[in-house]
Amino acid sequence: MGSRGQPEESRAAILQAAAKEFSENGIAGARTDAIARQARVNKALLYYYFKDKETLYGAVLDSAFSGMKTSVFQVLDSDLPPREKIMAYVGAYFDFIASNQIYPKLMQREMMRAREGDSLHIDRLVKTYFQPIYRRVGELLHKGIAEGEFRKVDAAHFISSMVAMIVFYFSSAPVMQRVVRFNPLTPQRIAERRAAVMDFISAALFLPCSSAAPSSRKSGVRQ
Amino acid sequence: MGSRGQPEESRAAILQAAAKEFSENGIAGARTDAIARQARVNKALLYYYFKDKETLYGAVLDSAFSGMKTSVFQVLDSDLPPREKIMAYVGAYFDFIASNQIYPKLMQREMMRAREGDSLHIDRLVKTYFQPIYRRVGELLHKGIAEGEFRKVDAAHFISSMVAMIVFYFSSAPVMQRVVRFNPLTPQRIAERRAAVMDFISAALFLPCSSAAPSSRKSGVRQ
DNA sequence: TTGCACTAATTAACCAGTTAGTTAGATTAT
DNA sequence: ATAATCTAACTAACTGGTTAATTAGTGCAA
Numbered sequence: 001m002g003s004r005g006q007p008e009e010s011r012a013a014i015l016q017a018a019a020k021e022f023s024e025n026g027i028a029g030a031r032t033d034a035i036a037r038q039a040r041v042n043k044a045l046l047y048y049y050f051k052d053k054e055t056l057y058g059a060v061l062d063s064a065f066s067g068m069k070t071s072v073f074q075v076l077d078s079d080l081p082p083r084e085k086i087m088a089y090v091g092a093y094f095d096f097i098a099s100n101q102i103y104p105k106l107m108q109r110e111m112m113r114a115r116e117g118d119s120l121h122i123d124r125l126v127k128t129y130f131q132p133i134y135r136r137v138g139e140l141l142h143k144g145i146a147e148g149e150f151r152k153v154d155a156a157h158f159i160s161s162m163v164a165m166i167v168f169y170f171s172s173a174p175v176m177q178r179v180v181r182f183n184p185l186t187p188q189r190i191a192e193r194r195a196a197v198m199d200f201i202s203a204a205l206f207l208p209c210s211s212a213a214p215s216s217r218k219s220g221v222r223q
Numbered sequence: 224m225g226s227r228g229q230p231e232e233s234r235a236a237i238l239q240a241a242a243k244e245f246s247e248n249g250i251a252g253a254r255t256d257a258i259a260r261q262a263r264v265n266k267a268l269l270y271y272y273f274k275d276k277e278t279l280y281g282a283v284l285d286s287a288f289s290g291m292k293t294s295v296f297q298v299l300d301s302d303l304p305p306r307e308k309i310m311a312y313v314g315a316y317f318d319f320i321a322s323n324q325i326y327p328k329l330m331q332r333e334m335m336r337a338r339e340g341d342s343l344h345i346d347r348l349v350k351t352y353f354q355p356i357y358r359r360v361g362e363l364l365h366k367g368i369a370e371g372e373f374r375k376v377d378a379a380h381f382i383s384s385m386v387a388m389i390v391f392y393f394s395s396a397p398v399m400q401r402v403v404r405f406n407p408l409t410p411q412r413i414a415e416r417r418a419a420v421m422d423f424i425s426a427a428l429f430l431p432c433s434s435a436a437p438s439s440r441k442s443g444v445r446q
Numbered sequence: 447t448t449g450c451a452c453t454a455a456t457t458a459a460c461c462a463g464t465t466a467g468t469t470a471g472a473t474t475a476t
Numbered sequence: 477a478t479a480a481t482c483t484a485a486c487t488a489a490c491t492g493g494t495t496a497a498t499t500a501g502t503g504c505a506a
Binding site for chain 1: 247388
Binding site: 229230233264265266267268271 | 484485
């Protein structure tokens with residue numbers, strides 16, 4: 001019976017295994033035994049590091065969303081002009097999700113769990129991650145509109161649409177694969193999606209442009 | 224204790240209660256006791272009408288998606304020109320989801336469950352409902368492009384984006400409510416969303432309008 | 447020799463599914 | 477008509493497999 005495997009490693013292994021299990025099965029469908037097995041750790045160790053299943057789930061959510069916040073804030077804190085910044089934000093958000101494909105599922109699942117009383121985590125998540133990002137992107141849109149660069153879109157709805165296009169693509173990929181005849185998650189298809197999202201958003205947001213030509217957008221669309 | 228409550232009523236009550244329970248909790252989180260209680264029926268009756276929980280879940284999905292297919296095909300079968308038809312399709316789809324708000328959640332949940340082997344239903348659902356709709360909308364987009372009415376978008380990605388904007392809004396409403404300061408599900412907000420989606424899609428899809436020279440696309444934006 | 451990291455074994459609760467019926471109305475026999 | 481029989485519709489109570497969580501420890505390092 002071992003003892004020392006470096007505590008940080010064990011904790012991290014649990015978190016990672018839990019993230020996978022929760023994203024695939026939701027909190028109700030997730031099995032603590034499966035998490036322990038995947039983390040190559042005794043099940044009781046989950047309860048040594050985390051109070052209970054719900055707390056472990058909360059820790060998984062925090063680690064997921066804090067990574068995302070860091071990613072997009074690097075862009076939001078930069079000082080690009082509105083056009084370039086909104087595209088950079090979409091790109092950063094897309095890239096984060098694309099390289100952490102368990103997150104869109106975690107996010108969707110938590111969103112649907114948020115009926116009142118249900119989720120103990122949602123208030124914290126909203127306050128810590130979603131609100132700050134939402135506020136900044138909202139300001140960015142208003143700035144672009146004020147400067148005559150963007151169409152007069154409704155910020156709340158526009159943000160919702162951007163998030164939808166990115167998150168939904170990955171969370172619905174397993175079904176999409178059966179509807180269309182290709183795997184939507186190959187690097188090439190992902191790159192294509194990225195271009196399509198960028199194209200869709202810029203076409204819907206940017207005004208024909210009074211000033212110079214927008215260099216950022218080229219086409220990204222085929223057929 | 225009575226026996227006769229009209230079998231059709233009981234069956235329908237079970238289906239309705241199950242739809243609600245499954246949409247709120249997923250199949251793993253749903254409780255058969257809760258379904259029976261909500262349907263005001265003994266739990267054993269669920270097993271009298273349906274083989275097991277999984278089969279009941281399948282019946283719920285079928286009743287949900289067949290309604291949707293009927294709705295949108297009424298539009299897709301009509302003979303409107305491409306612009307009007309795609310907008311009518313989006314409207315019909317939106318209205319169906321808006322007035323059956325458990326469906327977006329059922330849909331999201333089933334989409335995420337579709338990892339290989341997992342869902343017994345997904346193949347049937349795709350073949351019966353998703354494929355036929357996808358095919359028709361794809362043809363519609365290609366027709367619009369060929370006639371120089373639409374920008375040369377990628378059909379698969381464009382459809383994915385349309386569905387995303389509609390489904391995601393409703394499934395993420397509980398969280399959104401905490402991020403913004405209003406309830407996204409009041410009739411007024413829903414109408415607003417409908418307009419925003421229509422605007423977003425038409426801005427991203429329609430060419431500036433003149434039916435000539437579709438090759439020199441530069442903006443594809445109106446208003 | 448204390449405290450940290452960890453585990454095997456166990457427990458209590460939960461929950462899908464079953465069983466062994468009951469009830470009410472329709473059908474047939476008288 | 478009316479009693480006897482049948483069957484669809486329905487239920488109370490139970491079962492056993494599953495699963496989150498606990499307990500009572502062991503090994504090891506400082």
